[in-house]
Amino acid sequence: MKKIKKAPQNIKNKIYKNYEKYMYTGIAGILMSINHKLLEISFPSESNAYVCEIGGGFHNHFNYIKSKEIKKYTIVDDPKYFKYIRKTFKKNYPNVKLEMKNFKDESFFKKNKGKYTRVISSHTFEHLTDFEDVFIKLLKLLKPTGKMSIALPCDPGFFWRFLQLAGYLKTKKVNGFKSLSERDLAMARDHITPIQNIIKTINYYFKKKKIIYFPFLIPFSSINIFSVITLNRKDFLN
Numbered sequence: 475m476k477k478i479k480k481a482p483q484n485i486k487n488k489i490y491k492n493y494e495k496y497m498y499t500g501i502a503g504i505l506m507s508i509n510h511k512l513l514e515i516s517f518p519s520e521s522n523a524y525v526c527e528i529g530g531g532f533h534n535h536f537n538y539i540k541s542k543e544i545k546k547y548t549i550v551d552d553p554k555y556f557k558y559i560r561k562t563f564k565k566n567y568p569n570v571k572l573e574m575k576n577f578k579d580e581s582f583f584k585k586n587k588g589k590y591t592r593v594i595s596s597h598t599f600e601h602l603t604d605f606e607d608v609f610i611k612l613l614k615l616l617k618p619t620g621k622m623s624i625a626l627p628c629d630p631g632f633f634w635r636f637l638q639l640a641g642y643l644k645t646k647k648v649n650g651f652k653s654l655s656e657r658d659l660a661m662a663r664d665h666i667t668p669i670q671n672i673i674k675t676i677n678y679y680f681k682k683k684k685i686i687y688f689p690f691l692i693p694f695s696s697i698n699i700f701s702v703i704t705l706n707r708k709d710f711l712n
Contacts (some may be wrong), residue, residue: 529598531555628695
């Protein structure tokens, strides 16, 4: 009889190893580009003075911002991505004041309350087991007039799942998945918090907000691919 044990963690890690290749090329790349551009629609440039992006290690949002407005750009992520981030910025944006902080460093969140004009989270919140706690910590980083930009995959949703299935052959080739069930397990471990729970939490703390659903605009996650949310710090619990 075979011993019962959990599948190896590297099944999840496969989806990170070649993230740029399968998320930012082909049709997926076009969709992700639209996702980042929607985060910038009608966004006031003055809000881009002091920016903090959470989870920008793989593909940060800096490319899509009016960079001339930025005085300081902070990326909060796992330190293992810092070398890659530093290399990218040094090559493409040598004059930008870049700061990198460890996501697990609680002192950063305590020392920087009310320091940022904008906080960005693009496809990050769904990876968190403690989303609400992190959400509150990030809101505290904002100035009273600051804004938060959020992009979320509509997972679990019919359209999102359909695209995942349609793109299986690409992810199998790039990431080396042996079967569809192995890919599904990796995604289940990766996207821990569903969009419905994230939006319900946001709805409690913000009665006033701006939400864009793509591509059908109808506020129903099952038929869309992702949603983009803009929050004003001053509207917290209003």
